[in-house]
Amino acid sequence: MARAPVPWGVLRKPLYVQARILHMKYLFFSWLAVFVGSWIVYVEYSSYTELCRGHDCKNYICDRYRKGVIDGSACSSLCEKDTLYLGKCFTAKPNSQVYSGSWADLDAVIKCQLDDERTAAFHTPPKGTSVETFREMIYNHLKAKVGDQADLSDLATQVLSIADANRDGHISLPEARSTWALLQLNEFLLALVLQDREHTPKLLGFCGDLYIMEKIPYTPLYGITLPWILEVWIPTGLRRRMDQWFTPSWPHKAKISIGLLELVEDVFHGNFGSFLMCDVSAGTFGYNERHDFKVIDARYIVPENSFQESIRQQRCDNDEDCVYGADCVTSCDLTKHRCTTDTARPNLAKACEALKDYILRGVPSDVREELEKQLYACIALKGNTEQMEIEHSLILNNLKTLLWKKISHTKDS
Structure with missing residues (x-):
């Protein structure tokens, strides 16, 4: 006796159910990927906005510059002419801002400090300080940092030369305060000490304790930078x-x-x-x-x-x-x-x-x-x-x- 043909729907139903399950799995993992990706983007963006505060740094520096508290070779470019541009953020710690950028036609690295001791640094030296007194302050500061070395007087003279940012033969109080703030930084001190060597980038300019260094094209020492x-x-x-x-x-x-x-x-x-x-x-x-x-x-x-x-x-x-x-x-x-x-x-x-x-x-x-x-x-x-x-x-x-x-x-x- 011949069997009755099996209805096509009976065979098709399990395949339909399997396809439906696969579709649901696909949707689940797609939404999971979107969720995880969105979370990572949010975390990274939050970290970026917390770390990268170049706008705050520029506002603070330019506010002090306009008030006549600080001065330097890069102040006008940063605060008036907009020819000093802060580009990609490389900041690793919130209180030490680091950016690649450009100053006129020069590729540069711009570094700026954001910490609680910053305002106090811009109050030294006090008004009425003579150049000789300022020289003595620099000498004593260097002595405290590196010890009593034979060539400290020459190094203090080099600091005074840098302080005269506009090369008019006169060190103004805002220029002196900017230089004093920079002297508190290890990186600036090392650049002074090794300025006749080729291992440190050149100091291009400064405004307050914001300073611009020569950009080194290949960093880090080895490896590859990935997104x-x-x-x-x-x-x-x-x-x-x-x-x-x-x-x-x-x-x-x-x-x-x-x-x-x-x-x-x-x-x-x-x-x-x-x-x-x-x-x-x-x-x-x-x-x-x-x-x-x-x-x-x-x-x-x-x-x-x-x-x-x-x-x-x-x-x-x-x-x-x-x-x-x-x-x-x-x-x-x-x-x-x-x-x-x-x-x-x-x-x-x-x-x-x-x-x-x-x-x-x-x-x-x-x-x-x-x-x-x-x-x-x-x-x-x-x-x-x-x-x-x-x-x-x-x-x-x-x-x-x-x-x-x-x-x-x-x-x-």
């Missing part, structure tokens, strides 16, 4: 590997690395005392078209003298309380609950740590073994050994010689 939406989803391990992929050729990396080693040399017992490098990360350094090494963020390169004065006043319960920046670590004296003044690692050890993966990737085979040996000896340096200075100089010279020898015959040098 923030991609940064959120890329695992840390993969991100580190990607950073290593996007680096210059090895001879160029060698030249850049020599620049960092030369910076360490310059700030270690230099003409104006020793400086501590308290953030030796790729994001604080860069290089130009000729692969000359440049410091792009010197806020955490601090005079050792002032670091010691500050850290010894810091209360602590353990060693983790005795940290400045990312890399300057001392120990806690539990009998006094105060931080000690000797850092655990010298600048050179921290620089070698930062360079290790960078310079060993792609290194020619004939220098790899020796370079690894020197780098690991460098990383092992301690900051409080009696022989540290001798070992420091020996390893520094060995590393520079090894790298120069390998690239000196090439056009990259």
Whole structure:
């Protein structure tokens, strides 16, 4: 007996139900993606508006300029002519605003401070202060920062030269107050100390404690800049590997690395005392078209003298309380609950740590073994050994010689 044909609707119904379920899943995950994406955009936008306050910075500076409190070479361009433009925000902390931008036809980096001590800085020196008294104030400030160095008088004279922003041979009270505010900043002080070297960007101008620096085209020292939406989803391990992929050729990396080693040399017992490098990360350094090494963020390169004065006043319960920046670590004296003044690692050890993966990737085979040996000896340096200075100089010279020898015959040098 023949079977009756199965109605088409009976077969079609399960397929229809499955399609409906798939459609519902698609809608659910689509809405979930929209929700998560919107949340990320909201969080990032909120962070951006909280961090990036260039408008507030400009309003504050220009208000003080119009009132005659401050003056400088960039004030008119910022507040009257609108030829100083604040572009992309690179601010990492709300009280230290950083922007790329332009000043007339110059590409520049504009930096501005927003903190509670700012107003007080613009009240010094007081009205009626003579140029000689101001010079003495500068000298004593520099002495407190870097110690009693032989060339402090020359450095104070250089500061006075910068203070005369309009080059009329006269330092006005607003110009003096702007210069005094800038002197409180570690980055400005380092730019003064190393102005005859090529490792720091040039100071182009200032207005109050807003200052304009030469823009360094390649930053950070290595890696690739990605849109923030991609940064959120890329695992840390993969991100580190990607950073290593996007680096210059090895001879160029060698030249850049020599620049960092030369910076360490310059700030270690230099003409104006020793400086501590308290953030030796790729994001604080860069290089130009000729692969000359440049410091792009010197806020955490601090005079050792002032670091010691500050850290010894810091209360602590353990060693983790005795940290400045990312890399300057001392120990806690539990009998006094105060931080000690000797850092655990010298600048050179921290620089070698930062360079290790960078310079060993792609290194020619004939220098790899020796370079690894020197780098690991460098990383092992301690900051409080009696022989540290001798070992420091020996390893520094060995590393520079090894790298120069390998690239000196090439056009990259």
